[in-house]
Amino acid sequence: MARTDYHKRRIPLEIQGVVIDGLKLKQVMYVPLRDGMSLTKAEAFTEDLISRARLMVNYRLTDADAWELATAIVSAAWTASEEDRRDPELFTPGLGPDARGWLRKMNRVFSFEDQARVAQWVERVYKQRIRVEAVQSMIKLDDPEALNGQPKAERSPDHTPRALVQSIRKAAGKTPLHSDFTRTYFESRDRPLNYRRALEQFREVCGDREISEYTPDHCWTFRNWLSDTKDEKKGLPLAGQTKNNKLSAISSLFGFAIEKRHRNDNPMRDVKLYPKNENRKKKRRLYAKEELSALFEKGQRDEEWQYWAPLLGIYAGVRIREAIQLRPTDISDEFGVWHLLIRPGRGQRVKGGQSRVIPIHKELIRLGLIEHHKRAIREKREWLFKDVPLVEAKGARFNAVDTDRMMVPSQNAATQWFGRYSDDCGVTDPNLDFHALRGTFITYGSQQGKDLSLRMELAGHSKGSGVHQTYIYAGASLKKLKTEVDAIKYPISPK
Numbered sequence: 001m002a003r004t005d006y007h008k009r010r011i012p013l014e015i016q017g018v019v020i021d022g023l024k025l026k027q028v029m030y031v032p033l034r035d036g037m038s039l040t041k042a043e044a045f046t047e048d049l050i051s052r053a054r055l056m057v058n059y060r061l062t063d064a065d066a067w068e069l070a071t072a073i074v075s076a077a078w079t080a081s082e083e084d085r086r087d088p089e090l091f092t093p094g095l096g097p098d099a100r101g102w103l104r105k106m107n108r109v110f111s112f113e114d115q116a117r118v119a120q121w122v123e124r125v126y127k128q129r130i131r132v133e134a135v136q137s138m139i140k141l142d143d144p145e146a147l148n149g150q151p152k153a154e155r156s157p158d159h160t161p162r163a164l165v166q167s168i169r170k171a172a173g174k175t176p177l178h179s180d181f182t183r184t185y186f187e188s189r190d191r192p193l194n195y196r197r198a199l200e201q202f203r204e205v206c207g208d209r210e211i212s213e214y215t216p217d218h219c220w221t222f223r224n225w226l227s228d229t230k231d232e233k234k235g236l237p238l239a240g241q242t243k244n245n246k247l248s249a250i251s252s253l254f255g256f257a258i259e260k261r262h263r264n265d266n267p268m269r270d271v272k273l274y275p276k277n278e279n280r281k282k283k284r285r286l287y288a289k290e291e292l293s294a295l296f297e298k299g300q301r302d303e304e305w306q307y308w309a310p311l312l313g314i315y316a317g318v319r320i321r322e323a324i325q326l327r328p329t330d331i332s333d334e335f336g337v338w339h340l341l342i343r344p345g346r347g348q349r350v351k352g353g354q355s356r357v358i359p360i361h362k363e364l365i366r367l368g369l370i371e372h373h374k375r376a377i378r379e380k381r382e383w384l385f386k387d388v389p390l391v392e393a394k395g396a397r398f399n400a401v402d403t404d405r406m407m408v409p410s411q412n413a414a415t416q417w418f419g420r421y422s423d424d425c426g427v428t429d430p431n432l433d434f435h436a437l438r439g440t441f442i443t444y445g446s447q448q449g450k451d452l453s454l455r456m457e458l459a460g461h462s463k464g465s466g467v468h469q470t471y472i473y474a475g476a477s478l479k480k481l482k483t484e485v486d487a488i489k490y491p492i493s494p495k
Contacts, residue, residue, distance in 0.1 A: 006030040007042035015053045017112040025053060063121075066114070070121035073102045074129055096126040124208075175212040175262040178203050185256050190394060198249035201225075211257045216267045219250065223271055236430065240274040247273060284436045286443055287314075289491045291432065294425040296494040301421065305385035308369065309414065311494060313437035315361040316340055316485075317445075320418070320434045322350065324409040326384040328376040331360070331369070337478035338370055347398045347408045359482035367494060389413035441488065448487045 009029045018025050029049075031042040077090070077097035084090050089101035099119035103110060110118065176184070182199050185191070205225050206218040226243045230236055251268035258266060287295075296314070301307040309323040318340070325348045330341045343355035360369060376384050391410035395403040418434045 005033040007033060007039055007046070009043075009046040009050075012050065013111070013113060015050065015111050017115065018053045018109055020049060020053045023049075025049075063117070066117045066121045067125070069103075069108070069118050070099070070125045073097055073099060073106075073118075073122050074125045076102065077126070078129065095123075097122055175210045175257075177208055178211055178214075179208050181211045181257065181262070182253065184260075185253055188256070190396060191252075192245075192249070194245055195249035195252065198246035199253060201246065202250050211254075211262050214254070214267050216270060219247075219268050219271045222250065223247065244273045247271065283431050284433070284439055285429075285431050286440045287427075287432060287436060291427045291429075292440075292490060292492045294427055295422065296492055299421060299425040303385075303387045304372075305388040305414070306417065306421070308372070308385060310418065310434070310437060311364060311367065311369075312340075313434055314441055314490070315364050315488070316358045317438045317441035318342060318358070319351065319438060320414050321409070321411045324383075324385065324388050324411070324414050325349070328373060328381055328384050330384065331373040335478050337482050338365065339478055339481075344399055346400050347406060349398055357478065357481070359478055359485045361488065362486050363494065383409065389417075444488045444490065445484065448489060 007030070009031070011025050011027060011029055016025055016027060029046055031037065031045060033039060033042060037045075074097065077084075080090070080097075087101070088098075090098055090105065091101075092098050099122040100115050102122075103115060103118065175181075178199075182203075185199075186196065202222050205222050206214065209218075223243075226238060226246060229238065231238060247268065251266060254263060254266045254268055257263040292314070295310060301310070305324055309320060312318050312323040313320065322342050326340070327345070327348070330343070332339060332341060338360045340358045340360060341355070342350060342358060344350045344353055373384065376386070379386075389410045390407040391413065392405050393408045395401060395406045398406060398408050400406050415434060422428070422432065
């Protein structure tokens with residue numbers, strides 16, 4: 001018999017396992033070139049088959065969709081009949097419902113990859129359902145101490161199911177899950193804000209395991225993931241310092257686990273950090289004349305803080321947080337010179353806690369900053385700019401130890417707005433941001449000013465003595481600083 005030729009077509013991973021026209025798509029499809037089937041017809045046939053398979057399949061199943069399917073499967077399995085429970089396609093002995101069998105029963109067709117994703121969620125939801133049932137039983141029993149042979153304790157109204165779950169895990173000789181232990185970690189004391197997202201990402205990559213189960217391999221897996229991942233908002237590679245901060249968060253959690261006697265070692269100990277100078281994300285530069293013109297002469301800034309914050313950045317060299325957190329009393333004409341007081345206070349933070357005074361540039365006076373300050377005083381505003389975006393934060397972090405939570409100006413909201421505003425003005429270089437305004441102020445001052453020590457004091461780069469930190473006016477005279485500031489001239493005329 002003569003040899004039959006075939007057209008070979010590799011099947012995309014996302015639709016492997018789909019059944020269409022009675023044919024189950026595997027890794028490769030072979031179409032025999034016979035009975036009038038030419039190579040051209042075979043190529044058209046396979047392309048049509050793949051296109052129709054993709055229409056049948058949700059080959060980009062999201063975690064939310066997978067969770068919804070898993071919840072439906074677990075609910076159906078929980079109330080399944082005895083006949084269904086004996087069906088090996090629907091239940092795996094000792095493991096619970098078989099996701100693939102239930103998907104077939106529900107006439108839901110997915111790729112191998114998405115079936116595996118649903119199966120993972122089914123396992124998680126099913127185990128969680130079992131834990132919830134156990135907790136509910138313990139709540140009804142109201143006596144978890146019986147597991148440890150302890151006397152029954154009186155229940156307080158604030159006794160939570162979470163505490164009962166921990167009692168059950170402790171009685172079973174198990175350490176807390178990563179998700180539960182993370183909550184305890186943040187409740188124990190104040191932690192850096194970026195740690196929360198880092199720990200969430202670690203759990204997403206390595207799974208929600210008992211805190212004692214993680215090994216150095218899990219930590220290296222997370223490190224390798226950081227090398228490949230990108231910033232969630234900007235889509236750019238993470239900076240080396242950002243990645244090191246995330247690794248530090250993981251190491252800190254394991255250190256806390258050692259402190260609580262849940263582990264004897266820190267699996268992050270031998271995981272290498274990234275080079276401190278690795279920063280593929282941003283290399284700041286100065287603003288060019290055309291870019292300054294686009295921001296300050298052509299751009300339209302609607303809100304008060306949006307109008308004044310960039311001007312304070314370019315004419316006073318302040319950071320974005322320092323600009324939006326100003327209070328009406330932070331502008332003064334003490335000693336005969338109008339100036340800004342950059343200092344920590346209630347709801348205000350300054351880098352390094354270092355206060356400084358900055359004479360107000362003549363351009364800011366021309367544009368009406370002094371009149372704006374006087375109007376804010378008359379209106380008894382809390383903040384200099386009435387429409388500044390606010391966010392809730394811990395009082396202790398913002399020099400307000402007498403209150404647990406308070407509303408403070410949002411640096412993130414301001415930074416994100418300035419990025420959008422720059423894009424709208426056509427200034428799209430990622431190396432230019434609000435902080436680059438401060439760099440431009442310092443550089444122009446270096447070229448046009450006269451006294452290096454005065455420029456350092458204006459920028460807040462001089463450390464100063466203990467006396468200078470106690471008495472903010474104990475530095476250089478305001479008149480000298482005013483001369484240094486007014487010497488800075490840009491090739492633009494802001495409006």
